Amino acid sequence: MSLRHGLLGLLAEGPASGYDLARRFQEALGSVWPAQHPRIYAELARLADGGLIEVDSHGPRGRKAYRITDDGLAEVKRWLAAGEVDHTFRVETLLRAYFFWLMEPETLRAHLRAERAFYEETAGTLRAYAGAKDRGEWGTGPQARAMRVAIEAGIRVNDALASWARWAEETDPMSSETFGTAPPPEHEA
Amino acid sequence: MSLRHGLLGLLAEGPASGYDLARRFQEALGSVWPAQHPRIYAELARLADGGLIEVDSHGPRGRKAYRITDDGLAEVKRWLAAGEVDHTFRVETLLRAYFFWLMEPETLRAHLRAERAFYEETAGTLRAYAGAKDRGEWGTGPQARAMRVAIEAGIRVNDALASWARWAEETDPMSSETFGTAPPPEHEA
DNA sequence: TGAAGACATGTCCATCTGTACATGTCCAAG
DNA sequence: CTTGGACATGTACAGATGGACATGTCTTCA
Numbered sequence: 001m002s003l004r005h006g007l008l009g010l011l012a013e014g015p016a017s018g019y020d021l022a023r024r025f026q027e028a029l030g031s032v033w034p035a036q037h038p039r040i041y042a043e044l045a046r047l048a049d050g051g052l053i054e055v056d057s058h059g060p061r062g063r064k065a066y067r068i069t070d071d072g073l074a075e076v077k078r079w080l081a082a083g084e085v086d087h088t089f090r091v092e093t094l095l096r097a098y099f100f101w102l103m104e105p106e107t108l109r110a111h112l113r114a115e116r117a118f119y120e121e122t123a124g125t126l127r128a129y130a131g132a133k134d135r136g137e138w139g140t141g142p143q144a145r146a147m148r149v150a151i152e153a154g155i156r157v158n159d160a161l162a163s164w165a166r167w168a169e170e171t172d173p174m175s176s177e178t179f180g181t182a183p184p185p186e187h188e189a
Numbered sequence: 190m191s192l193r194h195g196l197l198g199l200l201a202e203g204p205a206s207g208y209d210l211a212r213r214f215q216e217a218l219g220s221v222w223p224a225q226h227p228r229i230y231a232e233l234a235r236l237a238d239g240g241l242i243e244v245d246s247h248g249p250r251g252r253k254a255y256r257i258t259d260d261g262l263a264e265v266k267r268w269l270a271a272g273e274v275d276h277t278f279r280v281e282t283l284l285r286a287y288f289f290w291l292m293e294p295e296t297l298r299a300h301l302r303a304e305r306a307f308y309e310e311t312a313g314t315l316r317a318y319a320g321a322k323d324r325g326e327w328g329t330g331p332q333a334r335a336m337r338v339a340i341e342a343g344i345r346v347n348d349a350l351a352s353w354a355r356w357a358e359e360t361d362p363m364s365s366e367t368f369g370t371a372p373p374p375e376h377e378a
Numbered sequence: 379t380g381a382a383g384a385c386a387t388g389t390c391c392a393t394c395t396g397t398a399c400a401t402g403t404c405c406a407a408g
Numbered sequence: 409c410t411t412g413g414a415c416a417t418g419t420a421c422a423g424a425t426g427g428a429c430a431t432g433t434c435t436t437c438a
Contacts, residue, residue: 002284003424009288019386031276032283036426041388061386061433073291080288081296087220087307089346090279094221095191097339099198099269101331107270118276142290145362150286153353157278160349164342173334192394208416225396230418250403250416 002086003035003043008052008076011068013143015056018044019063028147031122032154047072093161105175116165123158126151191275192224192232197241197265200257202332204245207233208252217336220311220343236261282350294364305354312347315340 006029010021021044022037029035044066047053052072056065068076093115100108132138133148195218199210210233211226218224233255236242241261245254257265282304289297321327322337 002281005288006284009291012288012291017386018388022386029284029287032278032280034277034279034425037386038388038390038427039425042424059386062388063386076288077291080285080292080300085285085304085307086281087311088223088279089221090223090277091221091346092191092275094339094342094346095195095218096269096274097342098218098335099194099201099265100338101335102198102201102266103269111269115274118274122276142363146287146290149289149357149362150283152356153283153286153350156349156353157280157283157346160345161342164345167341168338173338174331206416207418211416223395226416227397227418227420228395248416251418252403252416 002033003039004047005076005079006033006035007040007043007047008068008072008079011053011066012073012076015065015067017059017063017065020065100174103174105172108174109169109172112165112169116162116169119158119162119165123155123162126155126158130155191222192228193236194265194268195222195224196229196232196236197257197261197268200242200255201262201265204254204256206248206252206254209254221339280350289363292363294361297363298358298361301354301358305351305358308347308351308354312344312351315344315347319344 006025007021010016010024016024018037018041022035022040025033025035025040044053048055048066051069052075053066053068056067058064096111103111130148130151133144133151138144138147195214196210199205199213205213207226207230211224211229214222214224214229233242237244237255240258241264242255242257245256247253285300292300319337319340322333322340327333327336
């Protein structure tokens with residue numbers, strides 16, 4: 001149940017409405033932790049119920065901004081410090097790889113090309129963000145730095161998957177005659 | 190809903206019981222697509238209901254092995270070819286990175302050390318598997334090759350996250366005075 | 379002034395997920 | 409012969425998730 005802590009973390013930066021949070025989850029966290037607005041509104045209500053956040057202000061169009069409480073801040077920090085990181089992945093790309101042997105060679109090649117293109121593009125987008133951060137365009141405060149570190153992780157993971165797709169395309173292991181005797185891959189940069 | 194297709198994919202290799210499948214999900218797929226036995230039994234019942242699999246044999250201790258049907262095989266292949274890959278990640282490590290600015294420097298360093306150790310160890314384990322595969326110890330058939338390709342992806346992703354944690358430890362960006370003016374990282378291998 | 383589109387919040391429901399609980403069988407070691 | 413552990417299948421339930429539906433407001437532009 002990390003949505004709870006994700007919301008608290010975002011609110012630790014300052015007051016925000018459910019709508020704001022949904023947008024930020026979509027943009028910044030969407031690829032690492034998807035969350036739609038129904039779930040967000042529900043969780044905000046629960047957090048407010050538990051006294052971890054409270055209504056900060058009412059705006060136009062029924063807008064309701066929440067503010068984190070001392071209890072809420074303590075709870076995020078406790079979560080961050082407590083460890084117990086869930087290391088499960090849940091990347092469909094990897095699940096599919098187990099079943100490549102069921103695919104036609106051409107379909108597989110097309111799939112790998114598409115995957116590679118996707119991860120290269122994503123990495124490129126993230127690199128552009130990182131560049132902007134490095135030039136200080138988004139501020140140099142703690143939040144901006146943390147965001148930069150998170151983006152770096154995204155870049156490296158996407159690069160890794162792009163290089164994997166390229167490797168799989170090139171070595172074509174599903175039709176290789178030499179499988180079982182070929183040297184292990186180089187893990188090039 | 191990829192558990193459905195994960196099960197079909199595994200059954201495409203040959204008949205298996207729910208217990209077998211739960212174990213294989215735990216071992217091979219557990220880190221990329223967790224699934225407990227209750228869900229697996231339920232899904233098997235649904236798949237059998239839909240005619241995608243059927244009971245192959247009854248064994249001791251109530252063991253019930255399923256076999257994939259032609260319809261089922263067609264369905265996995267359709268899924269694999271149809272594309273529509275879900276690229277969301279759901280890696281808690283990345284979610285947490287957005288909130289590093291809330292952590293005490295020492296807690297953060299300890300966290301990064303632990304993350305790095307975890308990913309290095311996982312990568313090492315996978316490399317050992319990959320080595321065994323490359324020596325042909327697990328056979329050289331199509332399934333073994335596909336497994337090898339999947340493992341390669343796991344190695345690269347875990348390496349990427351380990352190198353990220355090392356980078357974050359070394360550049361210590363949360364306390365860096367030079368943030369905003371420092372050159373971008375090298376993305377070393 | 380009227381309509382389109384962004385803003386903003388929510389409910390409902392089907393399904394997925396994880397945990398705990400419940401049941402029973404077979405085998406091997408003591 | 410009995411007991412512990414692996415094998416094997418399932419139910420029940422709370423909470424998470426995604427998609428569809430519903431409602432209403434404010435702003436802008438024709």
